[in-house]
Amino acid sequence: MDTNQYLDLFLDESREHLQNMNAKLLELENNPGDTAIVNEIFRSAHTLKGMSATMGYESMADLTHKLENVLDAIRHGERAVNEAIMDALFASVERLESMTEAIANGAGDTKPAEDLIELLLKVSESSVQRSEAQSGPNPEEQNDMSDYNTYEMNVIGESLSQGYSVFKIAVTLSESCLLKAARAYMVYQIAEQSGDIIKSEPSIEKLEEGAFDTQFVFTLITKEPLDDIKEKILKVSEIDRVDIEPVTVKKDSKPEDEKSGKAPIRKANAHSSGQSIRVNLKRIDTLMNLFEELVIEKGRLEGLAKQFKDAELTDITEDIARTTQALQDVILNLRMVPIEQVFNRFPTMVRNVSKELNKRIRLNMEGKETELDRTVIDEIGDPLVHLLRNSMDHGIETPEKRKKLGKPEEGTIDLKAYHSGNHVYIEIKDDGAGINREKVLNKAIKNGLINESDREHLSDQEVYQLLFRTGFSTADVISDISGRGVGLDVVKSKIESLSGEVFVESEENKGTTFTIRLPLTLSIITALFVQMGDEHYAIPLANILETAMVKEDDIMNVHEKEVLAFRDSVIPFIRLADAFAVPGERPSGKFIPTVIIRHGSKHAALAVDRLIGQSEIVIKPLGRYLGDVEGFSGATILGDGRVALIIDAQAFIH
Template identity: 35%
Template sequence: MFDRKEMMEAFLCEANEELQKLEIEILALEQSGDSETSIKRIFRVAHTLKGSSAAMGFDEMKTLTHEMENVLDGIRQGRLRVSTELVNVLFACLDALNALRDDIEAEREAQTPTDRIVERLRAIGSGEAGAGGSAAGSGEPGHQGEGGGQAPFEVGEQDAAAIKQAEREGMQAYECLVKLADTCEMRLVRYYVVAERFNSGGQVIATIPELHMDLDVPELRFLVVSGLGEAELKAKIEQIMDVSKVSVARYALTEAPSSEPQIAVAAAAPEVRQAPGAAPVKEQEQKRSSQTIRVGVDRIENMMNLVGELVIDQTRITQLGHLLRDRYPVDENLEMLEQVANHFTRVIGELQESVMKTRMLPIGQLFNRFPRMMRDLSQNLNKDIHLIMEGEETELDRTVIEEIGDPLIHLLRNAIDHGIESKEARLASGKPLVGTVRMTAAHQENQVVLTVEDDGAGIDPERIKQSAVRKGLLTQQAADALTEQECIELVFMPGFSTASTISDVSGRGVGMDIVRNHIEKLNGLIDVQTKPGQGTTFIIKLPLTLAILRGLLVNLGPSTFALPMGSVVEIVRYSTRDIYTLKGQPVVKNRERVIPLLWLHDHFNLPRRKRTRDHVFVVVVGVAEKRIGLIVDELIGNQEIVVKSVGSYIGKIEGVSGATILGDGSVALILDVTGIFQLAGTPKKIGSAPDAE
């Protein structure tokens, strides 16, 4: 039996799912108008929330969803029409429901006022408000075809389980419309007789409207399960006195996919029982959908930590095998050890991949947050925006999805406010009045690439440069020395903004620097491409996961460091004669391009190894189009590394993003490539050329 805490967790989980669906469906309703499908889906969400909130005793949520049902019923019956104002009211209901959910989650009394929105819904439902309005020429509500325009059957978990159990026993669910003759004087009695007849060969699951003592309607809809066929069931009910019409149709349960950011793990399907007259078992197995179970995120995180420990031990076993082979080259037992180690490596690899997949979620769950925001912003700014989202099925680590949301919101807000021009400006430049913002996600090797693109005015490098000088962020001399791309990248400087006025959307000098810092914390990169008058594209590259990555191990003096392989462009060996000094900076020519060199030894206060040869190893790393060469003492190789936080005791170290445990048990710091580029921009932290030793 569930206790209150378990029931609350289940309620909040369901509420989160249903509220996300509600936002999507309200947007769909606005775009499609009086779409019967959208109305039914919104009705289903409202009905589900009403039932669950009533069961938990949350009366404010129950009342609000009940009034939403009344308005939706008016739309369905043709008494109300869908308008922008009515959609705004539905969105206000959604906001109130989200706030009530937050109140409940915080274990406090409902603090969100709902009286005004409830009154507004009641006024709309009664036709007293302008929102939605009455449908022109609408008379008495009627049916659009047989059974059209009626409320869908909403079944709870117990009813759904009863239907599934009956189907496994060879029965079928039916939706039956029973209409009584106009001369029938005892309608309630007749409906009870009909229900008893249904129960004699099956079971009545639900009725619309509900069967109660004050019921007096000309027709009633039954949801039943029965072992009879459609024709037999219809004939059985038609025999009852005063029944003038019976229609029978098969009913199928519909289950919307979950959108809660929890992990769905495939479970074994139950054994299929062969029902009389049913399709063969093999056929049923082909049609049978996979089942899932909910697993708490904390359990998945614990599994990932354990897998990380196994990866570390697997590396240690491999390294130990190599050491023993060098010491005892002819020992036959080592072959057995190597076989076990190789099998262990394969199993760990498969286990790691499986656990990683359970952490992955489609990025569409993040993208679904943005259409509502874009709609509201376009209304506030009086701009028509068409949002295109592509690659929603692209999977990304749930931790990364949670962290990347705010940066994407900043980029989208800037795209609408700064990027997309006003209607007058677009008309004058010959552009469509409706601006386009496109978001895409795609896998690229071991990374996910996100792009936010608009067809607006683009970024003017000269305006950016002058704005930075005017705000005191750069001197005029430093600004004149910048290239066009470097001018564009000034948008990432703290406090930078070109907005002439401060608004709720932007213009306060915060945003883009936060975006870059947030992405860098995720070991990601951000780049910007723009064409004045044509638009701007921001490109974000993120690792698939933050837990385990492939790294290049290098030696700097007596210490070992790891570089994320996603940032390594190439590894080159240069003679000391190929290294030159340019304005005090050691550089080397690489593929017709001058690349600065950096000695990290000096930054980390490590002694440079005494050189016994006339060449050095250079690891060329890159961020977007930038390149820099890191001089290292020795290359160890690449391997899977488990990312560990350095903790608050050590704090933030410039140029370091984390740490990992190596096969011999020692600790290696993981270098932050973006931080290294910042080090390269600080002359005092750049060492002298190698030949200066």
């Protein structure tokens, strides 16, 4: 049986266990005497070791085994938790995470771990000596073979459903056997020719060392009959007996974590009591693509209903529209993922960077259950890393400086996510030094980004936006954390590529808040359709402030550019027909249909021939032949089958 079919399950389970270990290590650092926390970390490490060994990832299994030894020594009181041990544990989990991602990318667990294995041996000398001095298997590991972890139970259940048999095989060697390791090796060779071994007690490593009494037990997945397997094993000399019993997964079977009374690592949503299944993301993407085609066909049907003005057709169209809306809600929810999986990587990062900067920083997280589209979740991690590192380096002061300013020596960063309307907001707020307006202005003038005359009339928000310019940095010292002019410009470009915005609020010596606003989904949006000549265009409703009928006399010329007075400011006035070179005569009249668009704090007025109305649209990329056409973010298909380009508000404002 090919174990590759279980790779996705292995990766999901491994990530969950590593995530749990990271979270519990942070708790252990604050509560070093709490053995319950150690036991939970040990259980995750033990399960991870068994999973990686079963899948054949020996480097990962070896590192996890050494990590397990350290945890075992701690929970038995042989080693006390100290900074050196915590650093070694965190480093090991970080390496295991990189191994897991390497496996996911097809590289296998080839990342070297000898340095960490040596470090773990060093901080756990007593536990290693105890382990090596044992003449038999560790009582903690000599557990009941019916107690399989979640991963092993899933493998067994899947195998049974595919027609395989699962046997627990206990082999007892004769008391006079001198080469126990060799006999065990021969038995395992026979077993592996018949199927796949998913669990061994004691471990393969101890069997090879001969570190067991006269019996070893393993679980085998096979299609061969029980009697044939037993006959083959008994042909090996110096074996007294072979006991084989079938393994079945009962309906009331529970993973190891549940039997111990501990909460399972995988938690259902608080409002959900139903069962859940894993679904490959590609299947959800396929479902989404089919639904997008349905939305397009719905638009065509609505167009026909308006054209023929048939009452029965109109009723059917309205029913389909309601059903489609309900279906859209369900499908979009399938793609929604809690932002928790992004947030959970940050406490360890903050801990490591704090030590590097010799600062004391506490990270508070709120709203981890807030959900975002999977495509946004996959992209938002790096921008948040940049903002957090910026807050730690530029924002939070050293303990000595904070003490002089009358602040607590420990700085605080609040990471918060929440829904509001059709958007998700993420805030990174620190209680540090804040942004020095004059320092930013001086650096911007020095770099030629603005003129000296701009110093007085720039608003605070406009000054803060200078921080997002490419290559701009206020760091006095270049370090691995910041100061190379790389970071906030990457944040801005990445957020904007996700159709989002980033805002800054700051008060000197009080702190800084970065706020990111993101759409719930990127594939289906509501847009306003406008017309120029015979062409239709779509403007995302999220970028529209208002529509207006502008008098021709209200349009002014400044430096040979048309502008419009709008709410105590002057904004660019852009005639889209001219910008897109749309052929044909423009409609005559005193009033011009105009759309006021916004991006961040900036605005522009777009003049069109006619306002048509708003509708839900499916965003389609322009394709590799057109590439990134300036002024457009994509295209959509109209109800009559024609293609309408989607106007990029950001491009016009820039």
